Amino acid sequence: MIGRKKKQQAVQVPAAERGQNAVRDVPRPEPQRTVTRFGHGSRVPGWDDAADLTKDPAEIPDPATTPVDAALRAEIEAHMAKYPDFRSAAIPALAAAQRHHGWCSPEAIEQAACIMRLTPGYLSAVATFYDMLETQPVGKHRVYICTNISCSLCGADELMARMLQEVGDDPDFNVRSFECLGACDIAPMASVNDIYVGPVSLEDVPVLVEQIRAGTPPLPGKQLHLRRCVDPGAAS
């Protein structure tokens, strides 16, 4: 605090001297503030809501009151059985619940927690850490576009913009830019419902979107598994 005051005194400039800099007379646009603010200027909603100390933290859901689909239960239990410690199955269990529910909804997390005998809080902590576990409702068609360095050198940012434009506000699509997907050899590329395609040109975008809507294989000629190794030594 003290340091701050000293600093204030040090930079005091007489008001008359302000605005004399020629550059400052350039007409300037209004400053844009698009950040949503909540209480006390925070960006986090509800941050200053008091915790209800009379309430216990969420407990392990009771199987008697938490109905779970039999197929989902079987899948999660199979995952739990694979590991020496059942908690290792947290990610596969959440992924299974996400496949079942469309996203890691509170209901999905509660069901997974019920089967795994963990608190929903534990699984929420895991779900919020990983990019592929969605904690908000999303469209069913996953289109991940790699916008990391190698792909953006080959035009991935333009591809992303074009894709967003083409999809528009279609709620069935989950288009997002993703960090390096490990396919820089087919840059710029996209992972469409887990199938890698590339290089995707801007002209391919309308075709690709149409194929996704129709449920047909995306860009059949440009899928990764068709690509042969480029190393000349490999073909011997």
Place this chain on the structure above:
Amino acid sequence: MSHTILFENIDEPGLNTIDVYRRRGGYEQLRRVLSTMAPEQVTEELMASGLRGRGGAGFPSGKKISFIPKVNVDKYLVCNADESEPGTFKDRELMQKSPHMLLEGMVIAAYAAGATKSFIYIRGEYVEQADIIDAAIVQAREAGFIGENILGSGFDLSLVLHRGAGAYICGEETGLLDSLEGKRGNPRLKPPFPANQGLYQGPTVINNVETLATMPHIIAMGGAEYAKIGTETSAGTKLVSVSGNVRNPGNYEIELGIPSREIIFGLAGGPPEGREVKLWFPGGSSSPVLEPKDLDLPYDFGSLQEAGSMLGSGAIIVVDDSVPVVDVALKLAKFYRHESCGKCTPCREGTRWTVSMLERVDSGLATPMDLDIMASVQEQIIGNCLCVLGDAMAMPIGSMVKKFRAEFESHIEEARLRNPYGGAEPDPDPVLIQGAASA
């Protein structure tokens, strides 16, 4: 001259099935190891081969296995198939086309380390590859190469494929272990190192896909023979993934120690027509950048380290002269900001502030002094965190600011002229004025 060991005839149709792999002599080395060699002999062969880890750190693989204590507890082998270093895609090709090579290497490594439980941690995005490995595991189990009493030797090994869910930090070995235990993938304090306390607090060997896939070949050739390939300190062949502004991006298997120019120009065809190499990352986006004058460096661990960079995962990213260096730096910094797990303050805050400062450079708000601040932030990150994610941003950004300072400065000046005050109301620091008024 490329030297082919791992990639030999990798495109053979059906190589991902056990029949084709065995017809090519697959699993024969495993049979030989289990029937004629003691675990110590396998470790000795690996040490003699001079094989260094192919995931990024380049630690001698034989030594890593020898660190596993010889005590009677459950030991683990983990294959790191998280491959999320930008620019790296070599393991993807190996796993997709020759999954059994990896499985054979894993059983050999587990035998050497005395591990009875093994895991493959594959990144969640590699769905196709994970399905291929899953099928390969089933085949190998049916043929008796994985499971109890493998080939009648009395050695047991279980193998589980674990799919991640998209987090760069889970490629860091301790972050990977936490993630595999079903937690958030936060790195752990080292020591204790995983060799003593790793997965489920047991001794654990963690190796990259390429390292493990090389092991059957080392057993076949003999460690001493393998060490003859490459240079004295960097033995063997390496898969390099060349990407960015080159004509033929892809994976190439090279003998370590060949000139980098031969990889970038000879194999990958160099930058597109009419363009020049401006800078290149020799080992993934985490390695300090090199300039065109470094193109004649031999591509091996020692030479690149002497040049102030590193071989890392063997991912060469070439950037040509049409790309502003600030764009590259901003792209990288944003990536590391997104992927920082948030556990250590220097990394969490340093990555965020580096992005903010680079955005100032791009928006016209910066002064050349900001470059010094940016460089000092990078220095503060390096070595001050539990893992090297922060360093992985600090090293390339620091090297770019150092080597391309003139371009950063002219970028600042151009942006300032083009867009005074970053396009916003010049902020006469309202806090200070209020303070002055009330004082």
